[in-house]
Each structure stands twice: as C-alpha cells, then as structure tokens.
Amino acid sequence: MNVLGELALWIALPVALLGAILGFVAGHRQRGDLQLGAERSVYAVFGLTILASAGIISNFLYDRFEYTYTYSYSNRELATWYKIAGLWSGQRGSLLFWLLFLMLFASIAVWTNRRKNREFMPYVVGTLSTIASFFLVVLLFADVNPYLKLGFTPPNGAGLNPQLQSYWMTIHPPMLYMGFTSFTVPFAFAIAALLSGRLDSRWINITRRWILLSWFFLAIGIVLGMRWAYEELGWGGYWFWDPVENASMLPWLAATAFLHSIQIQESRGMLKVWNMALVLFTFTLTIFATFLTRSGLIESVHSFAQELKIAYIFLAFMSFIVGSGIVLIMWRLPKLKSENQIESFLSRESAFMFNNLILLGILFAVLWGTLFPLISEGVTGTKITVGPPFFNRVNIPIGLILLALTGIGPVIAWRRASKQNIKKNFTLPVGIGLGVMAALFAVGVRPFEEAEGVRVFSQSHAYALATFGIASFVMSVIVIEFFKGTRARARIENEPWPIAFLHLIERNRRRWGGYVVHAGIVVMFAGWAGSSFNVNIRQTLQVGESAVIPSPLGHDYKLTYEGMSTTAATAANANSNLAFQLVALLRVEKDGKVQDNLTTEKRGYIAQDQPTTEVGIDSSFLEDLYVILSDVPNMRGAVQNEPGAQTATFTFLVNPLVGWVWYGGLFIAIGGLIGLWPTLTGAGEPARTPTVAAARPRRPVPAGAAGD
Amino acid sequence: MSLVVGAVLLVAAVILFILQPMLSGRRVSLLRDMDEPTEAESRRRVTLLALRDVEYDYATGKLDETDYHAMRRELAAEALQALERVESEVAAGPGGAAPALEEEIVRLKTGLRAGTTCAVCGTDNDAGSRFCAYCGSPLVPAAQANPARPGTA
Structure with missing residues (x-):
C-alpha cells in the first residue's frame, strides 16, 4: 500500500500535466476526443491521489516510523482516529490532502458538467490540471514528499502535538481545505470564460453555487478553528490574529466581497472587470494561505531560509497566476465593458460597492499586519510582532462600518x-x-x-x-x-x-x-x-479554599477547590497515549447557590515533554465561566498523590456573550x-419559456466567437 | 516482483484510460448545449428577476410610486426586447424556425403585451388576471401605461 501510494504520486504528475495540455489544446483546436482524454485524466489523477493518501494513512495505522512524516506526527500509542487524521496533521501530509480535495472537487465539476457548459470545459479542465500539477511538483520536488524515508527505523514516533489531539482539530482543517480547494472551480471557470471569450454572466451563473460552497466551508472552518482555540489552547480567547488564523480569513474576506459583487454583475451587468480581478485575487489568496501556513515562513524568515525551494516554487506559481490572469483580463478588456451605469448614489449597487471596498480594506489591513513582521525581519533582521492591538485598532472601526452597511x-x-x-x-x-x-x-x-x-x-x-x-x-x-x-x-x-x-x-x-x-x-x-468586559483573575488555592469571582453581569461566582485526582501511567492504561492526568475539581456557586462542578486538568502525554492543560468551561446563554489549571507547583508530587502537593494556581475567567x-x-x-440547498422545483428562479428553449436547434458556437 | 507487475499494470491502466478516446475516435461535444440559455435568454431572465425585485422593493416600501411605475415599464419593455432577441436568435439558427414555433412566439408575444402570459413561467392566464395561476408571479402588461398596484383593492 505504501509503495503503491508513493508510486501513484509519481504517476499522477505526468498524468496531470498531460491533462492540462490535452485540455488547453482541445479548447484551442475544438477537439472533442482530446477533451474526453483530458477529462479522464482528471479522474485518473483523483484516483491516484486517493491511492497516495491511502498509503500515507496506512503508514500511520501500521506505525511505519521509517517515514519521516509518520515519525514526526505519530507514535504507537496514538488513538486510531488521530492516526487517520495524520494525513492532515503536518505540512507534508496536508499538501497531499489539499491535492486530494482539489481533485475531488475537480472531478465533481467535470462530472456534473459532462453534458453541459461544454464550451468552457476544455479550459476548465486545463486550468484545474495545471493547478494539480503545481501541487504535485511541490510534493515531489520541494523536499516535502510525505513518503520521504529517514534511512533507519526508530522504535517509536515523536508523537502528535497534544493540542492537535482534539476532535475539533480533526474536522476544522478539512473544512478549511475544502473551502480553499473548492474555490479553484470558480477560478477555473473564470479563466475558461476569459480564454473562450464567453464573457457574459454565464460563468458566474454556473459557479455561483461553488462560490457559495467555498465561502460556506471557509466560514465553518474558521468558526471551528475558533472553537478549537477556545477549548484547547486554554488562554480563554478564540482569536489571536495569529498568521495562521489570518491566512484562513483572507480568502474568506475576498470571497465575501466576491459573493456580493457578482450580484451586481448578474442583475445589472456591471463590474465585470472587478469580478474577474476579485476571483483571481481570491484564488491567489487560497494558494497564499497554504503557502503561509505550510511553508514554514511564519515561524521565522530565517529558519525558513532552509526551505527556500518550496518558497520559490510557491512564489513562482503565484506570480504566474497573477501575471497570466492580468494578461488575460487586459486582452479581454473590450469585451468586459459594463452594460449599465449606477443610476443613483442612493442605490443598492453603490451600497454593494461600498461593502466591497470595506471588505477589501479589512483584507489589506490583515494582510499587511500578517506580512509586516516577515518583511521587517527580512529587511532589518529583527522580528517585530504585530499583535492584536494593531489589528483591533484598525479593524474594529472598519468592521463597525461594515456591520452598519449590513x-x-x-x-x-x-x-x-x-x-x-x-x-x-x-x-x-x-x-x-x-x-x-x-x-x-x-x-x-x-x-x-x-x-x-x-x-x-x-x-x-x-x-x-x-x-x-x-x-x-x-x-x-x-x-x-x-x-x-x-x-x-x-x-x-x-x-x-x-x-x-x-x-x-x-x-x-x-x-x-x-x-x-x-x-x-x-x-x-x-x-x-x-x-x-472579560474578567480575568489568577489565584493560588489550597484544597478546600475558595475564590470569589465577580461577573460583569452583577452576580458573583464562588469557586471552591474540592481536591485533585491523579492517574499515573500504570499497566492498566499502558495502551493509552497519556502518561499522567491531574484533575482538579471545583464546586461552583452562583450567588450562594450550588450550580455545577467544574474540572480542569493537566495532562502529560507520552513522547511530549510539556504537560498540557484542559480547561473547564461552564457555559450559559450570557456568559461562560472558564477555569484554567495554570500551574501545579509540585507536579511530580501531585501525580504521586503525595499529601500537601495539591496546591494549584487557577486562572478564572468570565467571558460575557462568548457563546454568541x-x-x-x-x-x-x-x-x-x-x-x-438544491432547488428541487425550480421555484427559486424563473424558468425559461420551455417551448422556445426546447425547440431551439443546436448551433455550433466557435469558442472565440461566443458571447459576442 | 509482484510489486513491479502491479506498478506496470497501474501505469498501463492509466495510460489506456486516458488515450482510449484518441485511439478509438470517441469524442465529447464542445458545443454550446441545446438547453443552455443564450445571452439574450439570460438577459431576459435577469430582467425578470429585476422585475421581481422591483415588485418586492415596492411592496415593502423601499421605492417611490413614481419610480416604481417608471422602472416597471422600463423593465417590462426590456424583457420584451430580450424575448424578441431570443426569437431572432432562433430564426437565425440553421434552417430557421419551424412554423409551429413561430406561431408559438406570436402567441407568447401577444400574451405578454396583453399581460395574460406569465413572463416568468410562460403560462397563459385568463384575461384580466393579475397574478399567474401557475407560479403566482405578478402579470405585467408591457404596453400598459399605469399598472394597478399589487396588494390593493
């Protein structure tokens, strides 16, 4: 399985390249036989990518630590589910995972359009295959091949970062990746519209659902990521304007702007150039997000210098996309003329345009804040951190304008x-x-x-x-x-x-x-x-002592530290990935009435030095009580259940409205x-007059002349 | 050994799968499909959607009465124009349109002008109807100067 998987990856590259060539030639020469071959190559690459991914998963399931990737992100004791998720827990695997979703969506797009929108399809297949080829080149030649071997077989793996061992983490990345990759389909149709010359709103009509789907996955992915950060990272918040978070937000902002501006093109025939530019920009941002999070760039420009190869490949590809996109738009500029003008400043059109400007304003602020530390480090050599204060100062006022526009x-x-x-x-x-x-x-x-x-x-x-x-x-x-x-x-x-x-x-x-x-x-x-209005109080308690935490809503919480239980690694849980577990129990009283018990934990994982923290959250409609076991001074003693070693420092947070x-x-x-939701009855859209449409004979439309 | 055989088989299968159309002459169409809307048709569809929005905006008090009537007239005229373009596209097709089709178009045109044919779904309604019996859209007589306000009377 593993050998077959690696082989599949190598076969996939020439097949994808062939698909790209066949697609573009089929479009240029109007050759239906070449196009059929091109479409089949999309399915073939999808199949080969499935094989390659299955190989990686089997490496995890069978603990093949001779592979660098498996060694770095797994160990024998890791739960099966996280072994399967190993496919997307690290850089190497997630690039393959990206490709897998890309090919899934490409295959769906090709299959659903096998009998319609034919004039677009050669170029769509060509574009999709080009992007697939790019990711295959990265996987095979940028030193990130997930099948790379160590040269020896370690007895056990280095283990998965415990913070990633959370069920949110197993669904959050796939959601985001589905959002990133599904946007490739609208992009491919936009390129096909430019190449085929059919520049009415047809490409938007075809891909509207795809755009919405991509936007939807991104939104859900981002929210799940926030939820994961809130539960798992244990600092009480959910958004830190971290470059990885920002990277997922950028394409979402661009896609949101795009979702709004296409409505103006559809209903008024305006903003055609703008929409083309925006789809190009959004797609580039999805690649950029992958680049930013999966190239090691964020950690440091300097440590990144060792991985220059992947950076050059990504930068070259992004320049190629932007460059060829601009050339294509310039070439088709005469055909992208607006059919209407804004009739009045007081119109929804102008509100939409304003919305676009605001969204892009936020986007550029986030982009700048994300890139500035990297640029500064590259130029001056010192790393400057641009933290939440910058983002909040810039984005809160713009965000409020956006909210009002809504x-x-x-x-x-x-x-x-x-x-x-x-x-x-x-x-x-x-x-x-x-x-x-x-x-x-x-x-x-x-x-x-x-x-x-x-x-x-x-x-x-x-x-x-x-x-x-x-x-x-x-x-x-x-x-x-x-x-x-x-x-x-x-x-x-x-x-x-x-x-x-x-x-x-x-x-x-x-x-x-x-x-x-x-x-x-x-x-x-x-x-x-x-x-x-968050409240944040840190307090050290002995067993039996209490802390009183005032809520901004006016009432008080009294938390009593009832005791600590400990589970050390024993023969009974030898198979578990946990080395030890310390659970602090607190009784919660709200205005004198016992409300709940909360637990918060320190966990030690096999193959990890640093213990991790599990927080206790008591959620209600208006506020969350959030308890962090910040420190256990005598951790060794507490694990051994020695008397008097249970003193613990807690951080108590009251987060109003966080549930909202x-x-x-x-x-x-x-x-x-x-x-x-698919339209079953067609009630959502007025149908075309059936009699006229059905009787219209099939006419040959040469690609170059279409849409005039 | 079995690995090499497997690899060769895999490569052969992939190559055959992709090249088979070129060798056997199988092909797919690259032409615009029969029931895919033409530009004129999409234009018409967009106009009708805009008409729906205007109705809605007026019904919810976002449009002035004068603006509403003016826009409705403009859009109805645009829809008719788009339909005429659809016709001419059909007539320009190879072999021209069948006589039955021409009759159909004449019927639709008259119906639309008189406001009995639904511009949204194409259903013929009884004279004097204000809403389509099939899909419920307001019926808009293209030639009528001052249409009745929906929701009143």
Missing part, C-alpha cells in the same frame, strides 16, 4: 432609492438601535471604567456600546425585512402567514439565506463586543445552507 444595504432599493423612503425605512431600526444603547447605558454598560472613584474613558467599552447599538439596528432591519416580505406575500397571494413566510424564503433563497447569514454576523459581533460567537456561527451555517 443593515443599510437591504433597505435601499436597487437602481434608485429616494430619501423619503430611506428615512421612512430607517426611523424604526435606528430608533431601536439608539434605544438599546440607552438601555444598556442605563444598566451600566458605559464607555468608561471606574477605578477608585476615578472615571477613565475606555475605548473598548465605547466600541462595545457602539457595537451593541449598531447590531440592534441591523437585527431590527433584518427582522422587519422578514416581516414586511411575509406580509406582502401573505397579502398578494392570500396565504396564511407561516406558509407565506416559507414561500417567501423558498422563492428567493439567496436573498433570505443572505439575511440569515447577516443575522449570524450581527450575533457574532455582539459576542465579540462582549469580550471587552458560536450561535452566530450556527446562524451563518443555516443561512449558507438555505442558499446552497
């Missing part, structure tokens, strides 16, 4: 809106927003902090108050939209309200699914704003699914 856009009509209408539609939501702010101010959410009787202006509290206000404004806009839409439909169709509501969504799932996503974003913003971040993620997932 509420403004839907209320403004396409083409031309009038001032009176806007006034009429905004009065109530703005009133609600202001009302919420006033109410929150009254109950104590104020833009200043009082310390020893002195009032100090607090920017984070001011931002939080503004966020709550804007969020309520947007939420009321969305609720009113649903209400008005349902009312209008109930009246026009004479339907009962619940039916009218369902039909309303069904008839235009993109719009209403989009609004549900917006609602999710709003809830998430509120969750983020809540973090500016996950609820928001859930809304986003539901909204995305509403938009993605």
